Amino acid sequence: MSIHNDVPTLDEIPDAIGFPHTVMPTGWFQVGWSHELKVGDVRPLKYFKQQQVMYRGEDGGVIVMSAFCAHFGAHLGHGGRVDGCNIVCPYHGWVWGPDGRNVFAPHEGKASSANRRMKRYPATESSGIIWVWHDAQDRDPLWPAPPERRGERNFLPIGPATSYGWQDVTAHPQYVVENVVDIDHFIYVHKNTYIPELRSPDDYPTLDLREPIGHVIAKPPRGSSQCHGVGVIVVDFPVDKDRPWRSPAVVYSCTTPIDNETSDMFGCVLVEQDASVEGADNETPVGRALKRVSEQRFQQQADFTIWKNMVYMRRPAYSRYEGKLFLQVRQWAEQFYPEDAA
Template structure:
């Protein structure tokens, strides 16, 4: 991939694991934002995510560190650290080391997923991770859908793409015929980019469908550049969550989760059918990934007149999440 002129350190919420991957007492290793990290779950079920190295002599807590109650214990000298990364015990001293702290990250668990807040300026979270059920204010709950993890998820590691590519896909009405091989024409009914959490809705019709006969569409909620949830209506009842998290300056991990709605009285093979439907949604998402992971960021892009407003609005919205100024960049042109 030609490296885009966009920072790989955007502000926002980013998925670092699925909840089921970090059981009580487990320590989970990972690397995001060019930083070695660990996630661990204490006895009371709470998840912590922090930088991986002990502040004492630098042992990696993901290699031999273990959880005791509400603390993680270093394998090297037994120093104990709490959820906030504060030292609470030096086993061969009478008091902890209050002067050192392992950097910890704000954490939210939602929709079977673990999210961390990332901000290079150290600001506290100022918007929330959207909920794939309650976010659409239609009374739906997780009980109305089959769980996503693990059977209805996708995880692709270290892909050469950027989180903004996925967000731009949400305003790209023209790619459906060519990437997804479907003769449909999305029509946008909402593109609201006024706040850090944005909203994009569109209806879907086949090419020969009269306007009055449109009976399906998609609603999307985008929280920063790291999280997007969708609700499909009038088609297969499904909700999706796409999450793109920078690993380093060149690559990202992509996670995608699909929930298929339960339909009243379930027959014995209903769960199998739901999994097949979810796989169909995942297959379509993989077709997008194939494009994104070989894409060059075009700035300014050669947009058609119909594309211009959507892409301009989204790219202007995206600028707020980058730590460096975008002054002097070439504006979008027709």
């Protein structure tokens, strides 16, 4: 027998591989950009193994509800029309209010007497992002949506030039949130030059994961991350004295699951304009600001090929220092998978 047979292969550790949850995670997730949804706009959505309709009523509020009309099943996101703060179904004209209740059924001349309503998803906006709360057990939001950050500095607005996204990416949000503490991959995937090849405990971040909004505090001058559940990562990049050309920024990296294999990814950067560039306006990043946006966009998709083709390791072969960080993040993330959901 070869000596190598003393060490198991992955095939010989049957529970080493496979993500342990099938329920869609609980939390706030990005479903769009504020600047892309004007009053009266209606959009179909497809998240959390379900389908939804999103619209903006005339009071400016964003409403998200289940896609299928509770009368006869038409998809409100394909041909539905906004009337005031209500949505009108394209099939038989039933009108649904922002609270999901029927307000008018034309053939009855009044609100439908049928005992039906539309499922509502709590929705809100901050930093130019539209957030939706998802919970497989239909619990009300258990923590607040990510806060507004635009007023903190003289940031450029979130718009087409400061935001980006990718649809139908093969990745689960869990991969993305675990990435935040995956120090080694910052060298190989993201070409980070701060971290020495031979790591010491000082190179690893401090974690504060007591709440659903977890904090990963990297050693200065690197960024510190807030993880709002598994779907939203907000990274604060401070002023970097060693790299004065690198603008401080707030970077969003959002992953919204479509099903267990596929997610939509969204990203945006709050950054100040590079005023040293002639003709710089208050809308479109140029110079250093543009470089910052381009870099973050590049970094957010740098892992896609890895995620698309990897298997989830339930029991990884943790190297020194690694296990402590990953195990803490995985234990924290358990709260977002209510397995007993119907």
